[in-house]
Amino acid sequence: MSVPSTPEEAGARQEKRPWPRKVLAPLALAQFVCSFAGSNMTVMIQDISEDLDTTVQGVQTAITIFLLVMAALMIPGGILTDRYGRKRCLVVGLAVYGVGALLSAVAPGLGILILGNSILEGIGTALLIPPVYILTTLLFTNVADRARAFGAIMAMGGIGAAAGPLIGGLITSAISWRAAFVFQALVVGLIIVLSRRIEDPVPPDPDRVFDTGGAVLSATGLVLVVMGILAADDNAWLMAGLLLAGALVLVAFFRWVRAKERRGAQPLLRTALFRNRTSNLGLITQHTQWLMLMGVSFVVAAYLQVVRGYDAIGTGVIFSASTLGLLVSSLGAERFAKRREQRTLVMGGFAVTVCGIGVLLAMAHGSPSAWSFVPGLLLIGLGMGVMLTPSVNVVQSSFPESQQGEISGLSRSVSNLGSSVGTAVAGTILVADPAVGPYAVALAVLAAIGLCGLGAAAMLPRTPAPTRHG
Structure with missing residues (x-):
């Protein structure tokens, strides 16, 4: 792969890149629409289940499959960006995603909804998200800009x-749940138009070998693990069997990788990616963050609709508290990065998020007021916004440009696996009887997982406080 070999070449490329609108707008919108797709269906649970004559568990399965397909295919998607080019994969992924959104909008039953939303949108996301993070890493080279x-x-x-629940709730209440998928297709069309201005800073490498066997093994292992978590509320033996099978397939994947490396062949992922302690800890924090975010979203949305009887728009309005918190803290990422080391930001984010879950449990339990959810959700949003950016930066900055395809795919796969596991764990606890008891248990489990993430963040290496560039 042809990459800049000198600081002067990198600096020249940095000066040529169109900052910020021409590059950043389509990349940020691409991440928005994919994250929106993963959360907006939580407020449509009742509407979709009634319209398609299915159950809450059926809709939860569709949500989880979407997140799972993303997680399973994100690593292969990252490798394909090296071979075919980052911009090309971005546009193709957007096109596949748009087709899936339109198919979901006209779905006559759960099966077609799963095909459009869970499968096609999941495949499209796996193709388009790695280029977003690779292009960002390649185009913005200093700490403050990145x-x-x-x-x-x-x-x-x-x-x-x-904000997925709020936007989805507004669209569902004003028009129908199907219009939410049309909204996604329109946003995708806008991104495709805006992405014409993006120039790929590194040419594609057509000689890059794609490890089909490794891709199949990694995807199969991840699918089996999440299916095992989903089966927990149905059959303990089935759960154990699926989890064991998934673990064995993942072990086979790593043995496959080592065997290819010993032969001098190109594996799907190089084992060197897992020897970087800082990156490994960063991946753990990413996984935990998205597990908590999607888990809390599913728990609270299901509780508000099924137990409290709120409609889609009412649920979405309550969720606007977490949206506000996340927006405020995320937009301060550049300022935070200049003043605090990344380890401190990630630890602080986990601490605030866990406190938010505690406040949510303390105030919302037994209180009939919708406002009792606001302080906890606001804290959760603030905490998430503080730590999402530094966790990504820790991982992406741990590797040179030549490995950005691999690490970006791995990073996004780990994050989306967290989203999938979070939804699966929350749904497993709630779906049988989403009453106050399981609701509290699910949030307590998510808080405990957050404490584990805080422990991983505490082990990140200390670095000097960042200095202002330029």
Whole structure:
């Protein structure tokens, strides 16, 4: 792969890149629409289940499959960007996503909804999201610029996830749940138009070998693991069997990778990616963050609709508290990056988020007022916004440009696996009897997972406080 070999070449490329609108707008919107797709269906649970004659569990399955397809295919998607080019994969992914959104909008039943939303939108996302993070890393080379760019992208991603219930609720109440998918298709069309201005800073490498066997093994292992979590409320033996099978397939994947490396062949992922302690800890924090965000979103949305009887728009309005918190803290990413080390920001974000879950449990439990949800959701949004950007920056900045395709795919796969696991864990606890008891248990489990993420963040290496560039 042809990459800049000198600081002068990198600096020249930095000066030529169109900052910020021409590059950042389509990249940030791409992250927004994918995150929106993962969360907006939570307020449509009742409407979709009634319209398509299915159940809450059926809709939860569709949501989880979408997140799972993303997680399973994100690593292969990252590798394809090296071979075919980042911009080309971005546009193709957007096109596939748009087709899936339109198919979902006209779905006559759950099966077609899963095909359009869960499968096609999932495949499209796996193709388009790695280029977003690779292009950002390649185009913005100093700490402040990259923090600003990732801050904007993660802000839009967080807003998409947090505001998905509000926007989806407004569209569902005003028109129908089907119009929410038309909205996604329109946004995708806008992104395709805006992306014409993006120039790929590194040419594609057509000689890049694609490890089909490794892709199949990694995807199969991830699918089996999440299916095992989903099966927990149906059959403990089935759950154990699927989890064991998934673990064995993932072990086979790593053995496959090592065997190809010993032969001098190109594997799907190089084992060197997993020898970077800082990156590994950053990946753990990313996984935990998205697990908590999607888990809390699903728990609260299901509780508000099924137990409290709120409609889609009422649920979305309550969720606007977390959206506001996430927006405020994410947009401050550049300022935070200049004043605090990334380790401090990630630890602080986990601490605030866990406190938010505690406040949510303390105030919302037994209170009939919708306002009792606001303080906890606001804190959760603030905490998430503080730590999403530095976690991504920790991982992406740990590797040179030649490895951005691999690490971006791995990073996004880990994050989307967290989203999928979060929804699966929350749904498993709630779906049988979404009453106050399971609701509290689900939030307590998510808080405990957050404490584990805080522990991983505490092990990140200390770095000097960032200095202002330029």
